Each structure stands twice: as C-alpha cells, then as structure tokens.
Amino acid sequence: MLSKKYRLKKRSAFTATYRVKKSFYLEGVAVFVGFRKENTEEPTKIGFVVSKKTHKRAVKRNRLKRLMRENYRLFLKNNETGNANLYKSLIFVGHERALKLNFNRIKEVMRLLLEKIDD
RNA sequence: CAGAGUAAUCGGAUAAUCGCGCAGAAAUGUGAGGAAAGUCCGUGCAUUCAAGGACAGGUCGCCGGAGAAACUCCGGACGGUGUGAAUCGGUGGAUAGUGCCACAGAAAUGUAUACUGCCGAUGGAUUUAAAUCACAGGCGAUGGUGCAACGGUGAGUUAAGAGCUUCACCAGUGAUAACGAGAGUUAUCAGCUAGGUAAACCCCGAUCGAAUGCAAGAUUAAAUUGAAGGUUACAAAGGCUGUCCGCCCACUUCUAAAAAAUCGCUAGAGUUUGUGAGUAAUCACAUUCCCAGACAGAUGAUUAUCUAAAACAGAACACGGCUUACGGGUUGCUCUGCAUU
RNA sequence: GCCUUUGUGGCGCAGGGGUAGCGCACUCCCUUGGUAAGGGAGAGGCCACGAGUUCAAAUCUCGUCAAAGGCA
Numbered sequence: 001m002l003s004k005k006y007r008l009k010k011r012s013a014f015t016a017t018y019r020v021k022k023s024f025y026l027e028g029v030a031v032f033v034g035f036r037k038e039n040t041e042e043p044t045k046i047g048f049v050v051s052k053k054t055h056k057r058a059v060k061r062n063r064l065k066r067l068m069r070e071n072y073r074l075f076l077k078n079n080e081t082g083n084a085n086l087y088k089s090l091i092f093v094g095h096e097r098a099l100k101l102n103f104n105r106i107k108e109v110m111r112l113l114l115e116k117i118d119d
Numbered sequence: 120c121a122g123a124g125u126a127a128u129c130g131g132a133u134a135a136u137c138g139c140g141c142a143g144a145a146a147u148g149u150g151a152g153g154a155a156a157g158u159c160c161g162u163g164c165a166u167u168c169a170a171g172g173a174c175a176g177g178u179c180g181c182c183g184g185a186g187a188a189a190c191u192c193c194g195g196a197c198g199g200u201g202u203g204a205a206u207c208g209g210u211g212g213a214u215a216g217u218g219c220c221a222c223a224g225a226a227a228u229g230u231a232u233a234c235u236g237c238c239g240a241u242g243g244a245u246u247u248a249a250a251u252c253a254c255a256g257g258c259g260a261u262g263g264u265g266c267a268a269c270g271g272u273g274a275g276u277u278a279a280g281a282g283c284u285u286c287a288c289c290a291g292u293g294a295u296a297a298c299g300a301g302a303g304u305u306a307u308c309a310g311c312u313a314g315g316u317a318a319a320c321c322c323c324g325a326u327c328g329a330a331u332g333c334a335a336g337a338u339u340a341a342a343u344u345g346a347a348g349g350u351u352a353c354a355a356a357g358g359c360u361g362u363c364c365g366c367c368c369a370c371u372u373c374u375a376a377a378a379a380a381u382c383g384c385u386a387g388a389g390u391u392u393g394u395g396a397g398u399a400a401u402c403a404c405a406u407u408c409c410c411a412g413a414c415a416g417a418u419g420a421u422u423a424u425c426u427a428a429a430a431c432a433g434a435a436c437a438c439g440g441c442u443u444a445c446g447g448g449u450u451g452c453u454c455u456g457c458a459u460u
Numbered sequence: 461g462c463c464u465u466u467g468u469g470g471c472g473c474a475g476g477g478g479u480a481g482c483g484c485a486c487u488c489c490c491u492u493g494g495u496a497a498g499g500g501a502g503a504g505g506c507c508a509c510g511a512g513u514u515c516a517a518a519u520c521u522c523g524u525c526a527a528a529g530g531c532a
Contacts, residue, residue, distance in 0.1 A: 003138090003139075007415080008415070009414090009415065009416095010415085012378085013415095014415070047415060048415080049415075057156095057432070057433090058156090058432085058433055059431095059432050059433055060432095062419095062433065063419095066418095066419050066420080067419090067420080069139095069419080069420095070137095070138080070419060070420050070421095071420090073137085073138065073139095073419095073420090074137085074138095074420080074421095077137075077138090091415095103420070103421080
C-alpha cells in the first residue's frame with residue numbers, strides 16, 4: 001500500500017484522467033495517463049483498477065492490485081519511476097491476461113510501460 | 120487388518136528486510152473467515168405510509184421440546200434406502216367442491232357396465248318327458264389396455280358367479296381396550312372397503328401491519344435559496360407500498376453540485392473457562408477479555424528453513440441459521456467382512 | 461453492498477404437465493447462360509446444471525451455475 005499522498009482518491013480525479021483518452025497497453029496491463037504537470041515538485045498520484053468483469057473472485061483481483069501497488073512502491077523507493085513524474089495522475093488497469101503473471105513479470109511489464117508513456 | 124458410517128477439530132509456522140489501515144502526543148498496541156461467499160430464510164436498526172375497515176394476499180403444515188425468530192435446531196413417531204452402523208423425507212385433508220388423468224382400453228369416476236361375454240337354477244315358450252330357445256331375468260368371472268380397473272392371493276359355495284362374510288393368509292378403515300405427554304404402537308371385534316393428483320385450484324388449522332434497505336438515514340458550514348416551500352373547489356390523465364374508501368401529483372415561486380466532511384460504525388441475542396439442570400438442542404450462574412472498522416477501499420512483497428513456491432477463498436451496519444466451495448491431516452464412537460486367540 | 465430479470469437448434473424468439481416448434485442462417489435438388497430471389501427436401505436440441513413431486517417435467521418445487529440490468 002502506498003502512503004496517502006501518492007494515491008489517487010477522488011472520483012472526479014479518476015474521470016478527469018480517463019477523459020484525456022491517452023493509454024498504453026502491454027501484456028494485460030493498461031496505463032491511462034492524466035494531464036502533464038506544471039510543477040514537478042508535486043507527487044504523481046496513482047490509481048489501481050481491476051474490474052469485476054476481469055475476474056469474479058475478489059481474492060484474485062486484490063492479488064493483482066497488490067502486486068502492481070507493491071511494484072510501484074519499489075520503483076518509488078529505488079527512484080526508478082521513469083517518466084511517471086511528467087504526469088499529474090496515472091491509472092493502472094489490470095486485465096485478464098495479467099492474472100497469470102507473477103511478481104517479477106509484472107515488474108518488467110510495468111517498467112517497460114513507464115518508459116513508453118513519454119511520447 | 121481392510122472397507123464403511125458418524126461426530127468433532129486444525130485452516131500453515133518461524134526468522135530477516137522493505138511497506139499499509141486504525142487508535143494514540145509518543146512509545147507502542149492492534150488488524151479478515153470457516154465458510155467473510157451465495158443472498159436462500161429470519162431478526163435487530165433506519166426511513167416513508169398507515170396506525171381504521173372491507174376484500175384480497177403471503178407463509179407454514181406428523182408429535183414434544185429449544186429458540187428473538189426462521190425453508191432453524193434437538194429428541195421421538197411413521198415411511199423410503201442400506202447386510203449393518205446409519206441416513207433421507209415440504210409427512211394436514213381426495214367422503215366440502217371443481218379441474219386434470221395424453222396414448223391405449225368396453226370403461227378413467229358416475230355407487231360404471233352401452234359393448235364383448237358367462238349362465239339360463241327360477242319364471243316363460245315348444246314339448247309326454249329328456250331336451251331346445253336365449254324371451255323375462257341373473258352375473259360381474261372373461262377382454263393383447265394402462266401408472267392406475269373399485270380391496271389382494273388361494274380355496275369352498277353356485278346354473279353361472281361374486282367378500283359372498285363361508286374359510287386361510289395379508290392391505291386399509293372404524294370401534295373398544297391397554298401402553299404413551301403426544302405423534303403413535305399392540306391386541307380384540309366389526310364385512311366397514313368407490314383410483315391417483317393438493318409441489319392443480321382449493322378446504323381446514325396456525326400465523327403475518329406494508330414497503331424500502333446503511334447507496335437506510337441523521338448532522339454541518341458556504342454560495343443568490345430551504346438537501347425545497349406554498350396552494351388544492353371540481354373534472355380528466357398519471358402515480359402510490361395489493362385493491363377500494365384514501366393519499367400524492369397538478370398550479371405557482373425557485374434552483375444548486377449526480378459536490379464535501381462528520382455521524383450511523385461496532386460492547387454485542389458478544390468471547391474464554393468452569394459449575395449446575397437436561398437424553399439433547401439449550402438454559403442458568405460465576406469467571407475472564409475488549410478482539411478490524413476502511414471509503415478508489417488496509418494483512419502485502421522478497422528470501423531462507425520446516426516432508427511442501429498448501430486448498431476454498433477477502434470484512435464494508437450487525438447477528439442467528441441454511442446452502443455451496445475446500446489441500447493435507449488428527450481424534451472419539453460405531454458397523455460389516457476376514458484372520459487369530 | 462443491496463435489488464431485479466433471463467437461460468430452448470449457429471442467431472433471434474414461441475411453447476406454462478402428455479411426440480419440442482417458428483423465422484433467419486446451413487446442406488442437397490429444381491429454376492437461370494451464371495448469381496440472387498423463388499420452389500421442394502433435409503440435417504442440427506441431455507430445453508443452463510443437479511435433485512424432488514407426478515404414471516409422465518422444457519413446463520411445478522428446491523438448490524447450483526452463468527449472463528444481463530438497476531440503485532449514488
């Protein structure tokens with residue numbers, strides 16, 4: 001779990017991020033990016049979503065969200081967040097394919113995604 | 120020893136590093152389940168409408184007990200299944216009435232017999248009589264049916280036959296007696312015996328305010344105002360929580376944002392242990408403990424060891440049940456088979 | 461979290477106790493120089509799954525699973 005200042009919390013913030021309509025996809029993990037930042041001092045806010053349609057069981061959905069969250073936390077700690085700092089908000093969305101991946105594979109996928117979102 | 124039945128129980132552990140929710144000034148403390156699941160029953164709690172009547176309607180259905188209640192639990196009765204331990208059962212009424220019973224069949228509910236048949240004892244006709252006729256009449260045995268044919272099987276009786284009540288063995292029903300708290304069981308007697316379906320409508324008995332569900336609902340401050348207000352005589356249309364009586368809406372003034380925070384929110388039909396009552400469910404008393412409370416939503420990640428990268432699976436107001444999912448074990452009691460003593 | 465509805469040929473739908481049907485699509489034949497349209501014939505169903513009631517269940521009852529929708 002991330003501490004509160006890195007979390008995307010408000011419903012309006014989520015809808016605002018989705019309205020930018022810019023997303024990237026790799027191996028069952030999608031990233032929606034929000035507006036570009038003016039002040040780089042502010043922390044980037046992250047949301048994690050796994051829909052109920054992806055899988056019925058809450059345990060498996062929670063597992064995927066936790067894995068993604070944990071990876072992002074480790075990125076923050078090691079200063080490997082890539083281009084995430086350019087945006088105000090990011091939303092990671094887990095899909096059906098990602099349920100089968102293990103911790104290290106998701107780590108790779110997310111690192112590649114964070115490099116991709118520059119352009 | 121093998122195979123079963125049943126009741127319970129555990130629901131990964133330890134260490135290291137990095138992290139999260141809640142409480143707290145801090146130190147620190149604490150942090151998912153036996154099913155948290157399905158949402159199938161029942162409650163508490165909250166709001167709205169009624170607190171009235173009528174008509175509808177729902178639910179339940181062997182007996183006794185427990186329980187706040189329940190499509191709940193415990194003990195028993197009866198019936199089904201099993202060699203057995205056991206286990207399963209929505210188990211009132213078909214003589215209150217109505218409906219349905221395809222195809223087949225003579226006939227499917229009406230104290231049936233038109234048809235196919237059996238008989239012709241008795242009466243009648245022919246006739247001396249025997250015999251013949253199948254006329255009156257008697258009979259319900261026979262009928263390639265069907266889930267089901269009006270108690271069943273076998274004998275006796277008879278002209279032919281028949282529960283005929285004559286007999287044997289059964290099935291049901293009623294009465295009486297005994298036992299039992301009761302469902303019921305057993306015995307004796309009575310010829311009393313007119314299908315099935317009520318998980319078809321229904322009848323009987325018992326019982327139920329209705330609806331909506333914490334996204335219920337309550338509070339707070341600000342903006343131009345109030346999380347709206349006022350009016351209502353009739354008619355039409357529409358709506359409302361079953362329908363009617365009834366109520367809302369209409370007409371007018373006015374306008375915000377599918378916004379935010381706080382409360383509801385967890386001390387309870389509670390947990391642990393013990394004693395007593397009871398066959399048991401459960402209850403009483405004492406003792407002990409405080410044990411998640413989020414709001415894009417907390418328990419995670421990595422590594423190592425343990426036989427082994429454990430199954431089903433994640434609280435969202437709470438509780439009592441039911442149902443379903445589940446890796447690998449452990450324990451008690453019981454049954455059957457085989458072997459030995 | 462709560463509430464509601466629906467599961468029947470490949471697709472869309474009927475049937476509400478007594479032999480499972482309709483339209484489109486599919487296969488073959490006819491028609492045409494050929495295709496479409498048209499005509500004729502045919503195949504394809506454990507009626508979502510598991511129990512129960514009944515002589516008999518797609519239909520009645522109970523449970524399970526799946527899909528869809530609604531509530532701020």
